[in-house]
Each structure stands twice: as structure tokens, then as C-alpha cells.
Amino acid sequence: MEMAERRLFGLFGDPVGHSLSPHLQNEAFRLLGINGVYLSFTVKPEELGAAVQAVRCLKMGGVNITIPHKERVVPHLDRLAGDALLTGSVNTVVPEGGQLVGYSTDGEGFLLSLRHQGQMEPAGKKVVLLGVGGATRALSFRLAQEGVAALYLVGRSPEKIAGLQTALRERIGFPAAGLSFADPELEAVAAEADLVINATPLGMFPATNDQPSFPLAACRRGCLVADLVYHPLETAFLRQARKHGLPTLEGLGMLVYQGILACRLWTGHTPPFAPLYRFLNGLLAPDRTSMG
Ligand SMILES: NC(=O)c1ccc[n+]([C@@H]2O[C@H](COP(=O)([O-])OP(=O)(O)OC[C@H]3O[C@@H](n4cnc5c(N)ncnc54)[C@H](OP(=O)(O)O)[C@@H]3O)[C@@H](O)[C@H]2O)c1
Structure with a gap:
């Protein structure tokens, strides 16, 4: 490979030290024979504007954006496209014709994992989302647009729930329900649900015994329980779901698919999922416990 022509890609966030994205994207470039290198950069909020400017000056091939910059990067970009236009949240920045365009691949990444690994088509399904952060924002807009029958947003902040309900109603006319983790109605919601998704960080390494409070025992047979946490692969929440005989979907598939979609936006090529x-x-094998 010609070093002089190698293109730089990256991840801007804080913290980024344990991210799997550099491993994922560098392996994708290797599989595709793309002359690129992907590095992670710790970027503080006050440095974000300069970091985005560097993408322009250094003619970088593209960057991913992660916590805490997914929304605050928007004013530094030229325009938004796709899901990012609706959600106002960006995880992938793509140079297009001299402009920097913000995309979000999280919702589509989850959907691909749900279809291919979870064997579930979301149209007509009743879906419970636990946690009301950035991931739930991305997933709720995408799932609503795929025609789910109902969305239940379960969170600990009534303001955040109300904010997302308003955004869903005003932007796409979707009426999502909101509940707290202590709501007595959760049992009835669980009994009706087709899909329950942990979109909180509870259970993530190193606090691997944590899990969101949700009455999995009340779920009906066949209800799919998904976790966006991918380290460890089998979270305490998914372990409990299996004990109740429920099918499960772990978070690694979504991580891989959202990365594949980002790589395609930057390079025009689609790396293969399985490898x-x-x-x-x-x-992420159990003996590699330091990987976050
Ligand atoms: N697999 C993938 O590709 C993928 C993609 C995106 C995200 N994720 C994972 O999904 C998780 C959420 O990501 P995010 O970007 O949405 O994070 P985020 O924006 O920080 O949102 C996290 C949500 O979890 C809630 N939460 C945190 N601790 C809680 C607790 N102890 N009890 C109840 N709720 C709690 C937060 O509540 P408050 O708002 O009240 O603080 C917030 O609503 C993370 O673990 C992330 O790694 C995975």
C-alpha cells in the first residue's frame, strides 16, 4: 500500500480508549483492500470545533462521533442527512463535495441486526425501550418509521421521556407511551411486548452484574429480549431472559452493522458482516476482560 496516499479516518469522543471502532474499521479496510487507517481521538467539548475543522484541513476520509458529542457536533457540520435529519444526532461524518455531512447509522444498524440475527420484522410489533438516551432516540425514530404498533419508553427522567415523546409526535406523528422503571403498569406492558431492548449502559463491563429493572418474568413466550451492551456479549439482563426461556439478541451485531454502514458511506464499499x-x-472473549 502506498503510505503517501493512505487516508485518515477516526473517532471523536471522550472517553474513546476502550472503543472497538478502530478494530472494526481497520479490519474492514483490510478486508476491502482500502488504503486507510482509523484512529481514535480524545476530544473535549471545547475542542470539538477545531477537531471538525481538522477533518476538513487534513482531508480525512470520515469520522465517527460518540459520547458526548453526537448532538453538539451538528452546528459544526454543513448539513445533516438520513436519520440524523430527524433525530438531530450524528454518529458518522462524511465528506461530500467539499461539505461535511452528518449521518446516524445506529437505528439502521440495530434494524439490520434485528432482522438478520433476531429474525424479527418490526412492523406491527410492540416494543419496549429501557433508557431514554441517544441510542433510544435513534432506535425509536427508526422503529416508528418501520411501522411498529407501539413504543413504550421507560426511563428515570420524566423530562427526557416527555422530550422524546414530543419529538416523535411533532416530527413523524408517532404517539409513544412513557413509563418510569417503578410504574405498576410495566407488568401489563411486559405481557404484551414482542421486543424489549436494554438501551441503558447497565451491565456493561466492569459492572457486569447490573441490569435494568424490568419484569421479564411477565413477558409472553417468544418475546425477544435485546441488549445494546456488547461487553460482555451475554449481559446479566440477557442471562435472566434466557432463564425465563426468552429468545435474546446481543449488542455486538448492531455494533458491527452500524460500522459497516459508516464504512460504506465513506468508501462506497460494504465490508462483509461475518468475518x-x-x-x-x-x-471480546472472556479472557480479554480489559476490552471495553
Ligand atoms: N451495540 C451498539 O452498537 C451500541 C450503539 C449505541 C449505544 N450502545 C450502548 O447502549 C447504551 C446506551 O447508549 P446511549 O448512547 O444511549 O447512552 P446515553 O445517551 O448516555 O443514555 C443512557 C440512558 O441510560 C439511562 N441510565 C443510565 N444509568 C441508568 C440506571 N442506573 N438506571 C436507569 N437508567 C439508567 C440514562 O438515564 P438518564 O438520562 O436519566 O441519565 C439514559 O437514559 C450504552 O451502553 C452504549 O454502549 C451500543
């Missing part, structure tokens, strides 16, 4: 999934799965 990337195997590669990351190997990095």
Missing part, C-alpha cells in the same frame, strides 16, 4: 463479527467476538 467482522468473528473478529470482534474474538477480541
